[in-house]
Amino acid sequence: MKITNVKALKKIALEVRKDIIEAVYSAKSGHPGGSLSIADILTVLYFNQMNIDEKKPDDPNRDRLVLSKGHACTALYSVLAEKGYFDKEDLKTFRKLGSPLQGHPDMNKVPGIDMTTGSLGQGLSASVGMAIASKMNKAGCKIYCILGDGEIEEGQIWEAAMSASKYKLDNLCVILDNNNLQIDGEIEKVGGMNNITEKFLSFGFNVVNINGHNIDEIIDAITTAKQTKGKPTIIIAKTIKGKGVSFMENKAEWHGKAPSEEEYKLAMDELNKAMLEF
Numbered sequence: 348m349k350i351t352n353v354k355a356l357k358k359i360a361l362e363v364r365k366d367i368i369e370a371v372y373s374a375k376s377g378h379p380g381g382s383l384s385i386a387d388i389l390t391v392l393y394f395n396q397m398n399i400d401e402k403k404p405d406d407p408n409r410d411r412l413v414l415s416k417g418h419a420c421t422a423l424y425s426v427l428a429e430k431g432y433f434d435k436e437d438l439k440t441f442r443k444l445g446s447p448l449q450g451h452p453d454m455n456k457v458p459g460i461d462m463t464t465g466s467l468g469q470g471l472s473a474s475v476g477m478a479i480a481s482k483m484n485k486a487g488c489k490i491y492c493i494l495g496d497g498e499i500e501e502g503q504i505w506e507a508a509m510s511a512s513k514y515k516l517d518n519l520c521v522i523l524d525n526n527n528l529q530i531d532g533e534i535e536k537v538g539g540m541n542n543i544t545e546k547f548l549s550f551g552f553n554v555v556n557i558n559g560h561n562i563d564e565i566i567d568a569i570t571t572a573k574q575t576k577g578k579p580t581i582i583i584a585k586t587i588k589g590k591g592v593s594f595m596e597n598k599a600e601w602h603g604k605a606p607s608e609e610e611y612k613l614a615m616d617e618l619n620k621a622m623l624e625f
Contacts, residue, residue: 366425374442382422415470416495468501497529512551559584
């Protein structure tokens with residue numbers, strides 16, 4: 348069921364953030380910062396935009412989502428659980444021995460995962476292949492690919508971008524989680540990554556810049572991508588790493604560590620208080 352009420356989508360995104368904290372805390376490891384920054388984007392995709400059915404996770408005509416920044420899988424697992432692909436209680440098994448919910452998503456173990464990812468830089472290539480296949484099969488499905496801004500320092504990203512443009516893949520929508528932080532600090536200082544808009548424009552992409560936490564802007568941008576013909580679209584979503592948990596926001600140190608018991612309680616308290624607005 349497509350949810351169009353913005354307030355309802357915001358509430359789901361908050362639940363997703365609570366799920367992320369719960370999963371990472373239970374595992375005592377994970378990547379909360381970059382998971383929290385894409386919670387709003389994934390919520391809009393799965394509850395408002397994508398042609399999917401949780402009761403038919405293998406429908407050949409479904410839209411696909413490739414989480415290229417696979418280390419942020421707690422966000423994807425949380426959205427899939429909220430959508431009903433599996434029981435929310437399973438999130439507490441994250442990264443535990445024998446659990447299908449490992450530290451990177453596995454399409455052979457988790458319903459709703461469209462691509463196994465983890466090696467950064469490879470997800471866009473897989474997405475390009477899916478988009479080409481959809482064109483060849485006349486399936487009509489859309490392919491969404493979420494990249495990290497540190498990840499686009501990988502050369503394979505730009506090889507894939509060239510192919511996406513060459514084959515006029517207007518059924519491909521790339522979303523860049525532009526939170527400006529990677530594991531070692533700010534992207535401009537680590538890899539010298541700047542002028543991202545101009546770079547993708549030069550590779551033949553339709554480029555849309557948005558606030559990645561504004562539900563209306565996310566919906567409008569994806570709608571624009573669907574309406575764009577003859578070229579792929581990239582949505583450069585300006586986000587905040589650790590969004591929703593004040594002591595995690597804009598802190599590179601929260602790229603890949605779990606909260607302590609005290610920090611867990613503080614985070615959940617903040618998110619529960621935010622829920623009271625609804």
